[in-house]
Amino acid sequence: MNDLMEYDRIHEECGVFGIYAPVGENVSKDIYYGLLALQHRGQESAGISVSDTAGPKGNIETVKEMGLVSEVFTEENLDRLRGNIGVGHVRYSTTGGSSLNNAQPIAMNYIKGSLALVHNGNIVNADRIKQEQMYRGQAHFSSSDSEVLAYEIISERVRSDSIEKAVSGAALKLKGGYAVIVMSPRKLIAMRDPFGIKPLVLGKKGAAYILASESAAIEATGGELIRDVLPGEVITITREGIQSDRALCQEKKAHCAFEYIYFARPDSVIDGISVYDARFRAGQALAKRDLCTQPADFADRIDLVAGVPDSGLVAAEGYAHVLGKPYASVFHKNSYIGRSFIKPTDQERKNAVHMKLRPLKTVVSGKRILLIDDSIVRGTTMSEIIKELKRAGAREVHVRISSPPFLHPCFYGTDVPSTHQLIASAHSSGEVCRQIGADSLAYLQIEDFDHMAGELPLCKACFDGKYPVQ
Ligand code: SF4
Known part of the structure; x- marks a missing residue:
């Protein structure tokens, strides 16, 4: 954020992307193209995590670095990222928060498995949740609220019988504007805040399902938009298809007006509006x-x-x-x-x-x-x-x-x-x-x-x- 034009602009903090393709396909290039299309939402760091739903559970490969998507990824490191399920992230941060520790995806192993998480937005009660986690003995390695969110999902997962229930359980505690995609070894789960402040869309490319901050990122891969993830909705994508949990959906919505004025690409459609x-x-x-x-x-x-x-x-x-x-x-x-x-x-x-x-x-x-x-x-x-x-x-x-x-x-x-x-x-x-x-x-x-x-x-x-x- 060096020059005057950057200094004097409002910045979006992140763009997220996720894809679930049939076994045998490799999704890393699709994530790469999706992230290139989301580059305007964050230029400080970029990252991709992939896994193979037919491979050994818990095997998540991640590459993340400071820099633009085109600077972080090469033919070689994309080649190492092999799998049919994955998430990607571009991040903008204020100067104080600009470090590799805060770059995403956040990939973690825990007692019941592993996950990788990407997040756009801000959990306004993250400090309180973080304090509770610290009293439970949880160490934190970054200053981002995304890590707090990942730990909350993990502690819910320890008590529940599926990752999607854990995500829904964590969502009950969150306040703020957020769009989150979680990859477990066999599932891709998305959740959007109940007001729909942050955008999140669902698309399809062939037999693969795609989630992204903007429809332009789905189209950049050759896919097409299906619909918006509903405010408050938790979507789970598995080999069998899509499930939707709408328990947190509410009447009151408040989509960010500035997405239309400035953040989003003009070729995107968000919440039904071009x-x-x-x-x-x-x-x-x-x-x-x-x-x-x-x-x-x-x-x-x-x-x-x-x-x-x-x-x-x-x-x-x-x-x-x-x-x-x-x-x-x-x-x-x-x-x-x-x-x-x-x-x-x-x-x-x-x-x-x-x-x-x-x-x-x-x-x-x-x-x-x-x-x-x-x-x-x-x-x-x-x-x-x-x-x-x-x-x-x-x-x-x-x-x-x-x-x-x-x-x-x-x-x-x-x-x-x-x-x-x-x-x-x-x-x-x-x-x-x-x-x-x-x-x-x-x-x-x-x-x-x-x-x-x-x-x-x-x-x-x-x-x-x-x-x-x-
Ligand atoms: S419209 Fe709301 S969400 Fe968007 S930038 Fe302003 S305060 Fe933030």
């Missing part, structure tokens, strides 16, 4: 509001509509569609910079915008631009972007944000920073507009989420402070 469509509609809602609230000649004073790559692009298309103005690419994005391990100075952090996004001078010169981005966190990136556009000759830059102002932290596994670091928590929209050097600024309104996601109940806690799970 991420692309949701972003397009957010852009439309912004434009409709401008047409109602801005002076009558506002549209005439805009020459073109553009988005900040990547997650502002689709909203910009939606905005342009309503305003009847041309949509244009105003940046060339250098996608090859990747992460740098060279510790940057403050000036170098600022230069990252300069290196990553280059304005297209012939497009922007002399133009009044309506620019859309998904969010403003600290405001530093947007301020640099506007400077770059104006240096390239843009006459005016009007900024629209396809989410409401960030005012509150997230406790469900997303690194929305603490309130004092959020520019909108201490400054009015007019002040933020002046600080970033925009000619005007407006945000999506909370009510506009209804237009974006229809009837789907959303968690909007980082915008309105109403947390579904305390």
Whole structure:
């Protein structure tokens, strides 16, 4: 998390993937392709565990390392991972939690067998559960709540007669937003938090079943989406097929709104809503509001509509569609910079915008631009972007944000920073507009989420402070 653009972004903490294929097939390449498709959800570490359901019980092979999926896995180590059942993980962490100890899958042997676990999200009562475990004499080797979860499943398993009952038993104690996949030597089990805060989908490729954070990861393997794992549902996949335990399913749901705005890929479908469509509609809602609230000649004073790559692009298309103005690419994005391990100075952090996004001078010169981005966190990136556009000759830059102002932290596994670091928590929209050097600024309104996601109940806690799970 070195440069300014990374520093000034909200990050998802993880992506999970699991597959159960018929005996004799090898799933490691499918997991690899699934993880590549989930790379945007976490770039700090990557890992895969596989097992052979016809082989000796308890034999789990794991490879996990710090780095991108393409850096961690090679032909050689993928070749060593042989089996027809497996799980994979990509992780993003805050600086303090970035270590191989916290990388996943977590693979463990215990008195009744072995398991490997991958987890996206945050168990908000993990500290209390961890304390109980420590009083029972349990040592912990990482600072992650995923390890706490693995131990809880193991201690339930010691008392119950199947791994799926152990997972359901552990789920009763958990509070938070989570999507978890557990591999036992013969079964693949998935569970999603009762509010459905974190996404988790079920798909199929031939005779293999796939579980993943996003449908795009299933499609990356050549498979297809079947449905979402229901909020609160525990799914067990065995040789005989699929079983569903819905004991924890509840009426009240709260799917993370920011998945649609920023985290998820636009080619994913989450809880029945296409991420692309949701972003397009957010852009439309912004434009409709401008047409109602801005002076009558506002549209005439805009020459073109553009988005900040990547997650502002689709909203910009939606905005342009309503305003009847041309949509244009105003940046060339250098996608090859990747992460740098060279510790940057403050000036170098600022230069990252300069290196990553280059304005297209012939497009922007002399133009009044309506620019859309998904969010403003600290405001530093947007301020640099506007400077770059104006240096390239843009006459005016009007900024629209396809989410409401960030005012509150997230406790469900997303690194929305603490309130004092959020520019909108201490400054009015007019002040933020002046600080970033925009000619005007407006945000999506909370009510506009209804237009974006229809009837789907959303968690909007980082915008309105109403947390579904305390
Ligand atoms: S608080 Fe914000 S980022 Fe966190 S789950 Fe809710 S909507 Fe998503």
